[in-house]
Amino acid sequence: MFIEPNFGSRHISRKNETGWIEVICGSMFSGKTEELIRRLNRAKISNLKVEIFKPATDKRYHITNVVSHDRKEIRSTPVEFANDILLLAADCDLVGIDEAQFFDHAIVDVAVKLANKGKRVIIAGLDMDFMARPFAPMNDLMAVAEFVTKTHAICMSCGSTASYTYRLDDSNKQVVLGEKDLYQARCRRCYHMGMETKIKAAKS
Ligand code: ZN
Numbered sequence: 001m002f003i004e005p006n007f008g009s010r011h012i013s014r015k016n017e018t019g020w021i022e023v024i025c026g027s028m029f030s031g032k033t034e035e036l037i038r039r040l041n042r043a044k045i046s047n048l049k050v051e052i053f054k055p056a057t058d059k060r061y062h063i064t065n066v067v068s069h070d071r072k073e074i075r076s077t078p079v080e081f082a083n084d085i086l087l088l089a090a091d092c093d094l095v096g097i098d099e100a101q102f103f104d105h106a107i108v109d110v111a112v113k114l115a116n117k118g119k120r121v122i123i124a125g126l127d128m129d130f131m132a133r134p135f136a137p138m139n140d141l142m143a144v145a146e147f148v149t150k151t152h153a154i155c156m157s158c159g160s161t162a163s164y165t166y167r168l169d170d171s172n173k174q175v176v177l178g179e180k181d182l183y184q185a186r187c188r189r190c191y192h193m194g195m196e197t198k199i200k201a202a203k204s
Contacts, residue, residue, distance in 0.1 A: 004039065004042065005146075020121070022120070022123065022148075023141050023142050023145040025142065025150060025151070026150050026163065027126065027165040028165045029183075029185040030153040030163075030185065031153070032125070032126075032151050035149065040074060041074070043094045048093040049093045050094045051088065051089050051095055051096070053076060053077050053095070054077075054078055055078070082104050082110045086110055089119070094119065096122050098125075100124065100125035100138060100141060101137070105136065105140070108144060111123060127150065128163075128165065132164055156185055157186055157190035162186050166191050166194050168183070170198065
């Protein structure tokens with residue numbers, strides 16, 4: 001489990017505090033949002049001012065709450081553009097960002113600016129897309145973060161540790177919103193076996 005860092009005098013005094021960036025990433029169904037909510041709730045106990053933002057495009061469950069797959073939830077603000085977060089988060093100590101892979105690339109600069117101002121920034125998102133390609137801008141966020149945590153799911157084919165998000169349809173679009181009807185967490189082996197089957201089916 002990730003142990004929250006205690007840089008400088010952050011938990012004693014708000015003066016001379018330093019900011020930092022944490023990234024929580026993994027496949028779908030790996031518990032990213034649960035981990036984000038856990039860290040945010042711990043920060044709330046220490047009376048830090050917490051704000052959570054998510055892209056306005058992700059409306060799968062609820063318009064103003066970040067809801068994890070196990071239905072734990074926490075209030076959040078949907079924003080259209082990454083730059084909106086700079087203004088909205090001006091007076092908070094901790095900034096949570098969920099589903100960061102759906103934000104424009106400006107989110108990288110926004111995270112850096114917030115951390116430079118002394119805020120703790122916690123970002124959750126998919127590390128790879130359904131083609132197992134790095135899911136921009138998460139790869140750049142991982143590069144600028146002090147701490148990166150990879151969460152793992154359970155392979156829905158064989159029960160091994162899963163790091164891949166396998167999509168059950170044949171579309172080539174990078175972003176198709178869906179849940180267990182459309183996506184499976186898979187291990188490396190089962191992911192590639194599935195992709196090979198798809199390629200063979202497309203050729204025949
Ligand atoms: Zn497997």
